[in-house]
Amino acid sequence: MIQVWLALLGLMLTFGLVLAAQGAWRQARRSTAVLPSRPVRLKGTAPAPMADALPAIDGSTGTVALPALPIPPGARIADSGVVAARPFVWGRATAIDRARAMQCLTAAIYYEAGGESIDGQRAVAQVVLNRARHPAFPATVCGVVYQGVERAHCQFSFACDGALSRTPAVTGWSRAAQVAAAALSGGVYAPVGLATHYHSFAVAPAWNRAMVMTDMVGAHLFHRWKGYWGTAAAMRRAYAGGEMLPSLAPAPETASSDVQPPAPTTLPAPPLPGATPVPARPAPTRETPTPAPPRETGISDRLATSGQILDKWKDSGRPIERPDIPRPSASGAAVTDQRR
Template sequence: MRRIWLAMVAVLLVIGAGMSAHAALRVISERNAARDRAMVAADARAAALGSTVFADQETAAPAAGVTGTIDLPDLPIPAGVALDSGVVPARPFSMAGASAIDRDRARQCLTAAIYYEAASEPDAGQQAVAQVILNRARHPAFPGTVCGVVYQGSEHAGCQFSFACDGAMARVPARAAWVRAARAAGMALAGYVYAPVGLATHYHTYAVTPAWNRSLVMTDVVGAHFFHRWKGYWGTSAAFNQRYVGGEPVPGPHRDIQPLAPPTPEMIAAAGAAAVAAASAGETAAVTPSVPVAVAKSSPVPSKPAAAVVTDMLPPESQILDRWKDSGKPLK
């Protein structure tokens, strides 16, 4: 009987312990769920804040090896556009119909970008950087030329690629590395597509995490760079509809041209007074009678005979008289 009693007590203790454990697990689960909800809400607030900042201003490259970003175009999104699934390769870049000057300038600009942004990267890393630049040239948010994309923002020290503003171009390029970058640029401009990065328009290195990182979708990691594309429609192949038509600007950072200041009221008044004075002087000259001026007649000056024109490079003719030529006697 005592054994039965002890067995019943043990069973009750096991049941009580199980119920306590279950209740504890339920409390822990509810606490974790609440923490997850709070984290999701915080991420949503941060993403909304980031997208607001992103939509209001252009952001320059924060450091070397990182692209800047720019406002999305204020254009209507076509209805019924299907979003891409996965990483979609870009279409081959075409310069058909471009002039020789456009081709040369595009090659110079793309070579410089590859060299200063990815000189130490493997071939795949250089091709990926070139693909980002050509993807931008096709996107309506960016300039429609290769040089325009590479040196965008350099006129106000807000470069999309840091090398165009940080003085890196003052260093003389290493010849072998420049030739290698030029080869990657030539391949990309000839239509080679580096498919793994897809429609990426941004990248950054391991060392830097830019502010736009959360608002984009990562497509690949190549070498030391993470590559990203925009979310939604603006990151789909349908959005990359900007056709290349040439018109490449001069390679190099854009010059900062200050706009002309509007004329002040003082300047306008002075210009008006000068115009009135000039008009008054003209009227006075018109009514003043002209005084005849005596012109002295000059006697004709006898003209000198024109010098003989030398038509060859031979020495001048001898001045010795004919009777003394070949005589062998010295002149006295």
């Protein structure tokens, strides 16, 4: 009987050892197995959302995936507060590139912050230029402004919500063009720092919790990415050139090679909403001058041609005859007046 219990105990121990060995083997296999590729997030960096997973909604910008690039060795990951962006540099840009970039940036400022103050418009322009230097976004101004428009998954809400169908007002467009020209000429709005995103007070997008707010300007809150991708070191990409306008964007006039934008005067001035063309004023008809009435003749001529002279005035103008002076006759003899 004792031998039977010992045999059962030995079987149980053997079974337990087998189960333990299988568990260890499975654990080792999990640790060495090749897992599907997933974005690796270092401590202090924001989680990378899926590309175009978060389109812009009213009053905000959309967000895209962080670039699948290795962070340079020794890069500073810790946040260092608000750091002003570097001035925008054109690099290799043609006159067409400059004109189109001016057009796209003006449209973004007008439709995204048309009712904001000058600082509010400068902050939006700074976000566009910050994105153009960041490797997560296109390397052109128009590419940034109209990113995702071909899939109706826009990064700026105005490009997909039908706002471009509204004819801009001349005064508002000119104001936005001046802000765009200053930004493209090297002007920097330092308070928003390296912000690449913003949203209004009326919305609360999901991505703002994974970012660092840099400033509040007007009705917008501005944010940058955490960690290395929100630092100045990550924004060193040069301007690429080759600006392209989408078909739905208001196309600028043909740029002239002798006019170098940016300058607000080079942009076409859109007509005022509801304005009707002023009809051309008809040319005045040349009237044939009527001949002037003949000038009236002198008094003596009128008297000579008139038969209405009174008898008492018929002898007016003749010399007064004096009785004591003889009148000369035709023969030369003096004629004495006999009248008394």
